[in-house]
């Protein structure tokens with residue numbers, strides 16, 4: 001049997017062709033709008049008839065009937081078709097087709113073919129994590145790292161060429177005070193032990209010693225000027241700060257499974273901001289305002305010069321220094337020119353929304369004026385991390401929680417749970433499981449919620465074996481592995497799967513149908529840049545699997561039934577493992 005990898009795409013094309021064959025007026029304008037359907041109605045649904053018929057004052061049901069009649073015979077062999085309501089067309093895969101589809105989708109590579117999204121073949125730069133150097137990553141940096149990595153994996157799986165760029169905050173006025181503190185009070189042992197801790201201490205000491213108006217502050221300013229003018233000693237110090245910071249960040253990234261292609265921090269753009277000043281001035285976009293170079297957007301209520309509290313985009317400060325806006329403008333140009341980016345995604349919390357709105361408005365005008373090709377621009381925002389009381393997550397003493405401490409605690413808590421459940425495993429095994437479960441729980445709790453909401457942090461919920469959690473899904477995976485161990489079989493063994501007969505029981509059919517929706521779920525998550533769509537799908541899949549597992553015994557004597565049930569187990573396993581992998585989690589074969 002011929003198996004199509006991209007079912008939605010095929011339906012879309014076939015319906016468009018049918019509109020022409022059926023002789024519908026203005027057939028080229030007909031958009032079928034095929035979507036995954038509510039499972040009660042079928043597998044897919046074409047929603048486009050209504051809008052098309054309405055706009056042309058036609059009867060939508062008649063249009064749907066004409067379309068149905070014009071569909072090729074092969075499509076009728078693939079689907080059961082019905083017209084519902086005023087003109088929705090429902091498509092339900094025939095069980096034999098479903099079986100063939102499952103048999104053909106025996107690897108992540110094959111699943112990936114059906115998931116190709118609108119951005120397939122394009123280059124997308126993703127700017128995420130992007131912490132400031134010489135400072136600890138705290139819990140606020142968790143979301144950018146976790147969401148950004150999931151987005152990278154989703155974009156890559158759906159066909160994009162992804163460039164992972166860590167846009168470090170490695171330049172700015174804080175380095176004057178840090179160098180001031182470093183030169184006076186550095187403790188080399190502490191620096192070797194825990195470099196970021198020591199740098200934070202030195203910055204604080206430098207900051208305390210340089211109050212507003214003091215001669216000490218003037219000294220710290222001179223340190224900054226020296227650094228900016230490329231003084232070798234200052235520069236060497238600054239480089240050291242960047243190196244040790246990146247080394248410490250990498251320890252966190254390793255635990256989260258993150259590898260950047262580039263760490264092009266703000267400092268990388270030092271020699272690239274002059275072009276920004278020049279071009280924005282010569283195109284008339286930027287203007288002088290009290291010595292600073294600024295851009296107003298008069299069409300925008302808040303960024304217009306007539307706004308109640310004018311808030312222009314500050315391209316160059318009055319003292320001539322560059323800032324966040326200048327580097328971000330230079331960064332976008334570099335990504336467009338050097339990486340030939342078709343899309344740029346920047347992942348930060350929602351509080352930076354105004355900045356990126358102004359940045360994107362400015363880029364649109366600037367690139368249009370210079371005839372540069374403008375990449376698709378996305379500011380991917382997320383809410384705050386809060387405790388269950390809705391307040392910002394803090395330590396008991398009221399400090400921000402360091403990311404390292406948070407991941408350590410996740411592993412400790414997971415270790416306690418694993419030890420209680422599996423006292424017979426060796427400590428090494430329990431530690432390894434706890435690493436995967438603990439860090440995975442933190443990642444998954446973030447990714448399973450709509451990123452626009454606050455991330456309500458609850459150890460008990462995220463580590464629970466029930467509900468939409470990492471432990472629940474990881475446990476489902478481990479249980480499927482144990483079925484294969486018990487059967488003495490390997491998942492996705494071709495001979496077994498070829499012997500499978502058509503699915504019969506309601507729970508087999510429901511599970512098989514859900515499995516065939518994986519490519520759509522990934523594409524949706526990739527195109528909307530919202531990983532929670534995939535997470536929700538995985539949770540529902542695990543639920544359908546568990547109903548199947550309760551209703552239908554897998555290891556029965558009848559070889560054909562056993563084969564088709566093992567096929568369902570193997571595909572559920574493949575999808576749960578691939579899906580969690582796309583969210584950045586590691587998985588286990590035992591738990």
Ligand code: ARG
Nearest residue numbers: 127130131132167168169348
């Ligand atoms: N360093 C910034 C911060 O910690 C985030 C940078 C995001 N990326 C960007 N291109 N502005 O808030």
